[in-house]
Structure formats: structure tokens, C-alpha cells
Amino acid sequence: MKKILFIATGGTIASAKTENGLTPAITSEELLNAVPQVKNLCAVDTVQPYSLDSTNMCWKQWIHVAEIIRDSYAKYDGFVIAHGTDTLSYAAATLSYLIQKNEKPVVLTGAQKSIEVPDGDARRNLFEAFVYATDARACGTHIVFNGHVHCRHPRQKNAYKEL
Template sequence: MKKILFIATGGTIASAKSENGLTPALTSEELLSAVPEICTLCTVDTVQPYSLDSTNMCWRQWVHLAEIIRDGYEKYDGFVIAHGTDTMAYAAATMSYLVQGNLKPIVFTGAQKSIEVPDGDARRNLFEAFAYAADDRACGTHVVFNSHVIAGTRARKTHSKSFDAFSSIDYPDIGVFFDRKLFCYIDERPECGAVRFYDRLVPEILSVRVIPGMDPSIFDYINANCRGVVIESFGVGGIPYYGDNAFEEKIAAMMENGVRVVITTQVPHEGSNLSVYRVGHIIKEKYRVLEASSMTTEAVIAKMMWALAYSDSRESFERLFTRPVGKDKLENS
């Protein structure tokens, strides 16, 4: 029987009522005791480094979680992380870069309702997370939620209240559960191999959503205070020209100052292609601005934090950022 480490961090799944609303309160042992069938799947050790609403989780905690996994990698066959849903997509994407090539699965799960709610989704999600982690076909980093197995770099929270909270953006589910049985659609094991752990991220980045008529002077702040910026543009990508070159000049100034710039799209599906329209083609050809292409915004942000930590030049950053990791970039993108 496989041995799985259960890492509890709080979130709705572990929440209880308080005078100020729901707050994480239940322990990892209490979560496990609510789903006794898990003991038929694997043996479990538990650790609880945090008890946080995931709104309060960030890169510091995710680096720590990667360290816990690194320290237990030889001892355990897989890892299940109970995490709040609000930042789970960012967490799973970040873990996909902090731990690469892992044959042993890292599985994020959580719930839209507390595990204390009898007709909620917590018990099913927790059981299926362990069922996937204990399966011989499992590897890499994934989100298991509402019977879907989603690659960590493709997950996005698309529903704020319903049980079907997460979607796989522009990539099929890795597998699904039906009547507690796992059906895998994609064999990922050939892509996994020698595990590599990373322990640094650069958090001084900002994501800016372009709106019609916005003042580009916001980029002056970014130029003075940030190491990188993700520009969420319209359609397939581009920057506005409102009778002048203000946006273009601000981007050129940031790049000249060593700020890494990546352009993505606000559109949920099908990615960016700066070559299509003049508003994108100019900055791509003139300044060699990087674009997200098929990557999700969550993956772009996570990968930028990782690539900044392990690069010392524009060229080395570009090499790391454009190298596919964990299905973050689709073929021909």
C-alpha cells in the first residue's frame, strides 16, 4: 500500500463558523477522520504547516510547501495538499515550476463547502485526491476537484460558488472519476523522470489589465518598483495607440531598465498571437516582447517568478520562460 503525505493548509474545506464568518479551523486529522475510506487506499501521514484562508496564501507559503515535499520525497509515494480554492490555481501552477519532473504525484484539492457540511463537496474531493495520488498512473502536479483531474499549469477557478469550481483551460482533463473509479485520458509518465527542486521565486512582479483609455503612466511605477510585468491585453494581443506612442514608449523604457515584460490576453480561451494585428506586431518585432501564447495567466505569473529567480540576463530569462514545463505551453503556440 502506498504511503501518502497529507499537507493541510486551511481553506474552505477546513472551515468552521465564527462571529466574523467562515474561517479555517479544522485540523488535518479531523479532515481525514471525516473520510475513513481513505485508509483503504493508502497509508497516510499528516502535517499542517498552515491554517489559512487561501486569500492569505502566497509565494512564501508555496516555497515552504515545496520544501516539505522535497524533504519527504524519498519517504513518500505522493502528496495531497488541502488548499483554499481562491488561490489554488496559482498554487498549483507555482508548484509545477518549483518541483519539476516528479514521478511522484503532487495533488491539490479543496472544497466549496466545509467538510462539516453533509451534502457538500469536501468528502468526495478529498477521497478522489487520495485515490489519484495512490494510483500508479499518477505523476506531476495536478488539481483534483469535482471528479476532474487537471494539470497544475492549466487549472483556473471559473466558478465562485458551484462545486464545479475549476476548469482546464485549453487542455483536456488528465482524467475523471466516475463512481469513485479513475479513468485516465492522458499518460503523463513518459514526461516525468529525474525530479528537480527549486527553492526561490522573485515576487516583485505585477499583472496589469489594460482597459480602454487607460493612462500608461502606471508603467512608471512598475519600472521603478518591479522586476517583471504581465500585461493583460485585448483579443489576441496588442497595445493601444491613442494618437501617440505612449504605451510603446513605456514598454520600451521598462525593457531598457531590465524589467521583464510578457503580454497575454484577457480572453479566457485560445491564447495570444501578437503577430496578427499591427498593434501587436510592432512591439513583438521591434522590442522582442515575450507573449504568453497558450499559457494561462496564473501559469505566466508563476513562471515569471521562477524564471526571474534563476536567470541573470534577458536571454536566460527568455530561455527559461519559453521552455515548456508541465503542459504550460501547447504545441504550435
Template sequence: MKKILLIATGGTIASRPTAEGGLAPAITSDELLAFVPELADLGRIDAIQLYHLDSTSIGPAQWQGIAAAVRQNYDRYDGFVITHGTDTMAYTAAALSYMIQDSRKPVVLTGSQKSIYNRDTDARNNLWRAVFYACSPQAWGVQIVFDNSVILGTRARKTRTKSFNAFSSIDYPETAIFRDRRLIPFLPRPLGSRPVRFYDKLDPAVFVLRLVPGMRADIIPLLEGRYHALVLESFGVGGLPGGDDGPLFAAVRDWCAAGHLAVFTTQVPHEGSDLAVYEVGRAAKALPGVVEARDMTPEAVIAKLMWALGQSQTREQAQQLFLTPIQRDIL
């Protein structure tokens, strides 16, 4: 039987009602297993309680903690299941995709829209499917298992706030799907036998600026000295209002001249950016220090920037790492 380590971090799946009427993580990792006794039929499952957090409170420090827990136990287990709140699960999945590379063992994130404490809930099905996938010989890499879908960690987004099918795979096929309790794999394990690589350094000094019509440019100079990379969520395929004559262009030019990275992405959910299409984007694309996210998800852009900056001594090194495709994040 496969040996699986359950790493519990909190989230809705592990929440109970509070005296004030809300929900807060309180159910332990061992209690999660007890709610789904049929998991014992799938393999030997051990559990650790890493955090008791709502996922809105999970960020780079917790990503490092989760990656360290996997690393410390990597040789002892055949796979890992991480229970996690849904709101930032896609960020964590992306971050772990960069911090745990070329893993032949599955690192699976799951959670739920309703607590496992409730009678009618998606939690028990999601947890069962996550462990089933982790025990499968077709399993590999960092994945999200949610509802009936298995989604690559770098391609996942939360696209619904309440429905059970909360996550979508953006511009890329699902790794596998479940039909009832039968797993149907679509994407095979990658070829090759590179050893797993773990990373522990992140630089969270990344600022995301969503452009809106009429936005002033004076916010960008305020970021100097506080952030090392700027993500610009632009319109359509990308560009800056006013083109190379506008104040936004001048602010981005000065930001890059100070040695920082500026990453252009799009507010549109699908198909990515392409600064070369319009004149308002072409001048920005030519600036040293400007890179394009292309078809990366916003979660992957942010997590990869933090990872790339953490491994680099220069902007050029960070830029090269950011533009290197990892686990299908750039197509």
C-alpha cells in the same frame, strides 16, 4: 499499500463558522482524515498541518513552504495531497509546477466549495478522489483534483465561484476524469527518467496591469524601482492602444530600456496572445525585453515569472527560462 502525505494549509475545506457568522480555517489535518475514514482503505496516510490560512493569504512565501515540505518528505512517501482553499489554488498549482519539476510522484492539490464540516458537501468526495489519484499508478506531476476532474497544474483556472465544478482545464485536455469512483486516465505519464528537481527561489516583484479603454500611461513609470517584471493583460491577441505613436508604447519602451521584462498576455480566456497579428502589437513585440505569454494561463504567467526571475542574474536568462515550455504550460 502506497504511502501518502497529506499537507493541510487551510481553506474552505477546513473551515468552521466563526462567532461573527463567516468561515475561517480551523479544522486540522488529522480531523480532515477522520471525516473520511474510508481513506484508510486506499493507503497509509500521514498528515501534517503546514498552515491554517484562507487561500487569499497564500502566496510566494507559502509556496516555498509547501515545496519545502514536499522536498523534505519526498523519499519517504509515494505521493502528496495538499488541501488548499480554492481562490488561489490555481496559482499554487502553477507555482509548484515550476518549483517541483519532473516529479514521477504525484503532488495533488484539492479543496472544496463547502466545508467538510457540513453534511452535504463536496469536500469528502474531493479529498477521497485526490487520495485515490495520488495512489494510482497513472498519477504523476502536479495536478488539481476537483469535482470529477484531474487537471494539470499549469493549465488549471478557477472558473466558477460557487459551483462544485469550480475548475477548468484551459485549452488542454484533462489529465483524467472520475466516473463515480472509477478513474479514467487520458494523458499518460511523460516518457523519460529525469530526476526530480526542486527550486526554492522566487522573486515576487511582478506587477500585473490590466489594460482598459482610455487608460493613461503614467502608472508604468511609478513601478520603477519596485518591480522587475510587468505583465500586460491586453485586448484580444495583444497590442497597445495608439500603437508605436502612443504614450503606452513609450512607457513600455522606457520600462524595457531600464532592463526589465514586459510580458504580454490577453484578457480573453482561451487561445492566447499573438502580437504579430496587428500593427498595434508588432512594434511592441520588437522591443528588447518584451515576451509573449501565448496560451499560458494568467496564473502560470505570474508564477513562472516569479520562478524565472528567482533563478536568473540577467533579464536574458529570465526571458529564456520563461519561454521554455514546462509541464505543458506553453503549447
């Protein structure tokens, strides 16, 4: 069974209703508990360096996430990052440059609705991120969102593929 490090950074996927509106407040463990099928795919450790709206994520946080991956690279078969959608593509692009010659999957995902919304996209996106991260052919930095894998790797034919 593959071992995956789940890195939670906040975003809508991890948002809860507060007196100030939706705010990233759901922990990495709570996110995983909302998708219990992940336990059948892999062993997961979690780390939560941030609980930020993605509009507040920038290069400093992305460098820190890359450092977390670098420091734990030998211990894991892949990495799944829960991130807000506003800067998700910027995070993926930055990480793809910061983590060179990566033979392990670094998979980012987010959601348009909180994981607390039963019929939202969060559970599906998070589950499919883990599905892709545990695929034997997966490597490099990708975004998994709405049933597609985005950010083409040179060994893949298309810019995205359906899961």
C-alpha cells in the same frame, strides 16, 4: 499499500463556523477523519503548516510547501494538499514549476463548502484526491476537483479526465 503525506493549509475545505464567520480551523487529522475510506487506500501521515484562507496564501507559503515535499520526497509515494479555492490554481502552477521532473503525484484539492457540510463537495474532493494520488500512473502536479483531474501531464491525452 502506498504511503501518502497529507499537507493541510486551510481554505474553505477546513473551515468551521466561528463568531467571525467561516474560518480555517479544522485540522488535518479532522479532515481525514471525515473521510474514513482513505484508510483503505493508503497509509497517511499529516502535516499542517498553515490554517489560512487561501486569499492569504502566497509565494512564501507555496515555497514552504515545496520544501516540505522536497524534504520528505524519499519517504512517500505521493502528496495530497488541501488548499483554499481562491488561489488553488496559482498554488498548483507554482508547485509544478518548483518541483521539476516529479515522478510522484502532488495532488491539490479544495472545496466550495466546508468538510463539516454533509452534502457538500469536500468529502468527495478529498477522497478523490487520495484515489488519484495512489494511482500507479499518477505523477506530476494536478488539481483534483469535482470528479476531474486538472493540469495535464505530457503523458496524458486530455487537459483533464474524469475520475
